[in-house]
Amino acid sequence: MPFEIEGIVLGNRYAGNNTVWISIFAPQIARTSLPGQFVMVEAVGKFLRRPISIASVSGGRIFLLIRIVGDGTRIIASVRRNEKLKILGPLGNGFPENVQNPILVGGGIGIAPLIFASQRMKENGENFVAIYGERTADDIIWGDFLPENVQICTDDGSAGFRGTTVDLLKKQNPAPIFACGPQPMLKAISEIAYKWNVPAYILLEERMACGFGVCQGCVIKTKNGYRRVCTDGPVFAATEIYENTR
Amino acid sequence: MSSASSYVDLSISIGKIFLKNPVMLASGTAGFGFEFAEIFDISQIGGIATKTITSEPREGNPPPRIFETPSGMINSIGLANPGIDKFMEEIAPRLKNLPTRIILSVGGTSIDDFKYIVETVSEISSVDAIELNLSCPNVKEGGIHFGRSAETISRLLSELRLITEKPLWAKLSPQVTDIVELGTAAADSGADAIVVINTLPAMAIDIETKKPRLGAITGGLSGNAIHPVAVSMIYALHSAVDIPIIGVGGISSTEDAIELMLAGATALQIGSSAFADTNLPLKIIDGIGKYCRRQRFSSAREIVGAVEI
Ligand SMILES: Cc1cc2nc3c(=O)[nH]c(=O)nc-3n(C[C@H](O)[C@H](O)[C@H](O)COP(=O)(O)OP(=O)(O)OC[C@H]3O[C@@H](n4cnc5c(N)ncnc54)[C@H](O)[C@@H]3O)c2cc1C
Ligand SMILES: Cc1cc2nc3c(=O)[nH]c(=O)nc-3n(C[C@H](O)[C@H](O)[C@H](O)COP(=O)(O)O)c2cc1C
Ligand code: FES
Numbered sequence: 001m002p003f004e005i006e007g008i009v010l011g012n013r014y015a016g017n018n019t020v021w022i023s024i025f026a027p028q029i030a031r032t033s034l035p036g037q038f039v040m041v042e043a044v045g046k047f048l049r050r051p052i053s054i055a056s057v058s059g060g061r062i063f064l065l066i067r068i069v070g071d072g073t074r075i076i077a078s079v080r081r082n083e084k085l086k087i088l089g090p091l092g093n094g095f096p097e098n099v100q101n102p103i104l105v106g107g108g109i110g111i112a113p114l115i116f117a118s119q120r121m122k123e124n125g126e127n128f129v130a131i132y133g134e135r136t137a138d139d140i141i142w143g144d145f146l147p148e149n150v151q152i153c154t155d156d157g158s159a160g161f162r163g164t165t166v167d168l169l170k171k172q173n174p175a176p177i178f179a180c181g182p183q184p185m186l187k188a189i190s191e192i193a194y195k196w197n198v199p200a201y202i203l204l205e206e207r208m209a210c211g212f213g214v215c216q217g218c219v220i221k222t223k224n225g226y227r228r229v230c231t232d233g234p235v236f237a238a239t240e241i242y243e244n245t246r
Numbered sequence: 247m248s249s250a251s252s253y254v255d256l257s258i259s260i261g262k263i264f265l266k267n268p269v270m271l272a273s274g275t276a277g278f279g280f281e282f283a284e285i286f287d288i289s290q291i292g293g294i295a296t297k298t299i300t301s302e303p304r305e306g307n308p309p310p311r312i313f314e315t316p317s318g319m320i321n322s323i324g325l326a327n328p329g330i331d332k333f334m335e336e337i338a339p340r341l342k343n344l345p346t347r348i349i350l351s352v353g354g355t356s357i358d359d360f361k362y363i364v365e366t367v368s369e370i371s372s373v374d375a376i377e378l379n380l381s382c383p384n385v386k387e388g389g390i391h392f393g394r395s396a397e398t399i400s401r402l403l404s405e406l407r408l409i410t411e412k413p414l415w416a417k418l419s420p421q422v423t424d425i426v427e428l429g430t431a432a433a434d435s436g437a438d439a440i441v442v443i444n445t446l447p448a449m450a451i452d453i454e455t456k457k458p459r460l461g462a463i464t465g466g467l468s469g470n471a472i473h474p475v476a477v478s479m480i481y482a483l484h485s486a487v488d489i490p491i492i493g494v495g496g497i498s499s500t501e502d503a504i505e506l507m508l509a510g511a512t513a514l515q516i517g518s519s520a521f522a523d524t525n526l527p528l529k530i531i532d533g534i535g536k537y538c539r540r541q542r543f544s545s546a547r548e549i550v551g552a553v554e555i
Contacts, residue, residue, distance in 0.1 A: 001284045004524045042522065047469050048314050049522050072314075086523050088285075209312045209319060210521045212285070214277035216297075216326045217312040226305055226326070 002091055002212055003028040006084045010061060012077075016142040017134075019067040019109065020077045027060035029089045034097070035117035036178075036203055036235040039064070039089030040211035043072040050076060051208045051230070053113035053180075054090060055145075062089075065145065067109040091211050092234045095201050099176045104130040104147065105165050105189060107181020111141065113203055117178055118147035129172055133165035133181075166192065174198055190238035200238040204229050254538040255545040256531065258292075258512055260490045261413050261438035263374050265292035265347055265513060268546055269503070269531050272494050272517035273298055273351040273377060273417070274323065278337055279344045285524045290531065293347030295441075295515055298379045300353045301363050303329030308461035313450050318469025318496065319518055320448045322462035325353060325382070330363055334370075342372040349375045349415065353382040354392075357402050361409060368410040375413035378406070381421075381444045393419030393444075396431035407436035415492065417441035420472075425479045426486045433487040440483060441492040441515070443476045468518040470496045477509045484510025484551050498526070500533025507534075507549040 007024040015021040029039065033054045039062070040049035050072045056063040068074045079085060095102075095117055104114040111132045121128045130147040134140050137159035140152060152160030153168045161168050165181065166188040174196035179189045180203035193200035206229040209217040213231035220229055222240045227233065256267035273295040276282055288294065306326025313320045328337070341348050350373045354360030364376055380393030380402075392398050399416065406414055416432035418425060420443040429440050445466025450459040458464070476495025483491055493511025497503050498519035506514060520526045534546055543549060 004285055046314065047316075047318055047518075047522065048312075088524060207310055207312055209321070209518065210275070212524075213281050215275060215312070215321070215518075215521065216306060216323045217321060219306065219309050219311065219326075221309075226309075 001032075002088050004086070004088050005029065007062075007087045009079050009081055009083050009085060011081060012079060015065060015145050017067070017139045019065060019141055021055075021145055022064045022066060022076075022079065023061045024064070024085065024087065025060055026062045026087060026089075029054075029087070030057040030060050030062050033057055033062065033090040033116075034094030035120050036094030036113050037090040037092050038113075038211075038234060039087050039091060040208070041076055042086040043075040046072050046075065048072075048209055049086070049088070049211065051091075051205075051211055051234075052076070053116070053203070055112040055115045056119055057116070065109065065112040065115065065141070088211060092230055093232075095178050095235050099178075099199070099201070101127045102176045102178050103169065103172055104128055105169055105177060105179040105181070106130075106132045107165050107179075107185045108134060108139075110179070110181030110203070111146065113180050114178060115145065115147055122148065129175070131165050131168050133168070165189075176200070179203070186238070187242055190242045193238055201235050202238050202241065203234050204236055204241070205234070252539055254535045254543065255547075256535060258547055260375070260415075260492070260513060263347065263413055267292045267531050268507070268513040268534065269527050270294055270347070270349065270492070270513060270515045271520065271527065272515035273379065275517040275520065278341065279346070279348070280340070282524065283344060286528060289345035291346055291527050292513060293349055293374065294344070295349040295377050296351050297327055298325055298351040298353040298382075299327050299330055299333050299363065299367070300325060300355075301330050301359050303327070303332060310459065310461055311465075313459040313465070315448075315450065315467065315469070315471065318467055318471040320450060320460060320465040320467050321445070321518075322460045322465030324462060330366055334366065338367075338370045341370065344372075347374045348372055349377050351377040351379050351417070353379040355382065356384065356386045357405060360402060361405060364406050365409050368412050373412060375415055375438070376410065377415040377417050377441060378402070379417050379444075381417070381419040391419045391421065393428060394422055396427050399428055399431040400435040403432055403435035403437050413438040415439040415441050417444060419444050420446055420475060420479060426482050429483045429487050433489045437489060439490045439492055439512075440487060441494060442479050442483065443472065443495045446472055446475065468496070470498055470519070472496045473502055473505075477505055480506055480511050481509040481553065497530070500530050500537065503530045503534060504537055504549060507546070508551070508553040510551040510553075512547075512550050
């Protein structure tokens with residue numbers, strides 16, 4: 001059940017590469033959120049809210065990691081302490097809770113929901129491997145915000161492993177995968193999961209109007225026809241989206 | 247805190263149905279009501295107009311289906327809906343759990359198709375009124391919207407009037423040269439109310455890729471941008487027809503709602519502006535009460551058509 005709240009912004013810190021880490025007082029949402037779920041966040045002056053993953057929760061606060069890519073994210077990222085934002089959430093289906101020791105793979109800002117996933121796993125005493133990739137060292141989000149022991153990769157090798165998240169994933173021992181990032185990355189990861197004979201769960205993005213299932217605006221093509229990213233996802237089994245995957 | 251002197255009667259009647267207040271949710275922006283019912287107590291609003299149901303299931307248009315504009319949005323959902331059979335089996339039985347007025351929106355591809363669907367849904371006791379989405383292409387007449395021809399509207403309404411006891415609300419298309427002619431045709435042929443306006447035709451292009459922003463190329467504009475169009479159409483209809491008008495189009499505040507009522511709307515439907523604040527309908531109900539107190543109206547009905555020319 002989503003909550004419509006006016007959340008007070010408790011902090012807004014720069015996190016590197018045009019990205020901010022915002023904390024919002026939203027106790028009902030913090031209490032009920034699962035990794036992979038998102039909130040619709042007001043961008044003051046814009047007609048529609050923007051979908052943003054819950055990147056962490058602590059006490060009555062939720063944390064969002066937001067990269068500026070256009071007007072809406074620029075407005076949200078410029079919010080100040082003590083200002084209020086209209087927020088609806090938690091929304092959508094998170095990552096499955098019964099998967100043991102997964103590999104978390106985040107491409108670019110796609111790392112956001114996996115930070116929350118890693119936090120929960122640590123709390124539950126589970127083992128996990130986390131991989132995070134960007135183009136260059138300059139694009140990387142500052143370490144304080146990233147999962148512990150995260151393995152970093154860059155396309156040009158300017159930080160961490162030289163290569164893509166997919167290249168780095170191939171070096172791991174086979175395990176179920178949770179991934180979020182650009183679509184080509186998700187497709188390649190789904191193919192690895194097929195070869196490894198393990199499940200992959202991917203978090204997909206689409207433009208949204210309502211975020212809670214009423215408008216049919218956010219659909220993507222799946223093997224079962226059009227499905228809404230906001231309520232049927234945003235986490236889908238790779239098998240539902242791509243051919244030659246399991 | 248309400249004293250006897252500040253009591254405002256927000257209730258209104260649309261023909262034989264009674265609404266506790268004039269504020270409803272618009273078709274296609276509230277699903278079948280179940281999602282909103284999880285967010286707030288929907289017994290507080292006047293009613294909900296459901297997503298348009300057609301006789302065949304419709305998958306809808308290819309994505310992207312929405313694009314935000316400076317003061318609204320363009321959608322090309324393409325009437326995606328499960329179709330009448332699945333609706334009757336899976337959704338209709340659950341409607342009775344919704345403690346508000348249910349206005350069932352239906353669409354058709356021909357007069358016979360409309361007759362079939364209206365006859366079918368008339369059996370559902372929890373449906374309080376049937377809203378006819380006249381922005382549907384009439385396949386037999388070369389795909390022209392039903393809502394574009396006064397003659398077609400008259401024939402459709404006259405035939406439907408004979409097969410259902412339920413109130414029939416005609417939701418007109420605003421893509422017309424003379425809305426009054428079409429509204430009059432609906433009123434004279436047995437419609438219980440007129441609903442205006444649906445979205446306006448719109449398109450957006452990405453100048454870098456030179457591709458349309460929507461998968462279906464064009465779509466319908468809603469939100470603040472279309473509000474003044476709704477005001478003018480409702481104003482024009484109000485002096486021409488004697489059945490109630492339900493005002494829709496860009497209501498994003500109490501002021502917008504009151505404006506449509508002053509122009510002649512008896513009741514209201516809120517659409518895409520509730521996406522950014524699902525509590526908007528409740529805020530507007532509250533706002534209408536406050537406006538009445540400020541204007542010393544004892545009933546919301548006194549606002550209807552009260553524009554001073
Ligand atoms: C479930 C979900 C979770 C998300 N989580 C986060 C997150 O944690 N942090 C974060 O920074 N971003 C996240 N996003 C993406 C974020 O919603 C978009 O970046 C934002 O809506 C863009 O708005 P804008 O006005 O800034 O950009 P616009 O000016 O609208 O667009 C700028 C660019 O972003 C693309 N874009 C626009 N909307 C979306 C969208 N909904 N999904 C993907 N691309 C889009 C456009 O095609 C364009 O290339 C998430 C999206 C979804 C669907
Ligand atoms: C996403 C979306 C879907 C819609 N679907 C329908 C529909 O199925 N049937 C219908 O009669 N109107 C539909 N409409 C039109 C609305 O009911 C309403 O007439 C229009 O959006 C104007 O109101 P607004 O500006 O408050 O959104 C839809 C509008 C939107 C934004
Ligand atoms: S954004 Fe409205 S249904 Fe998903």
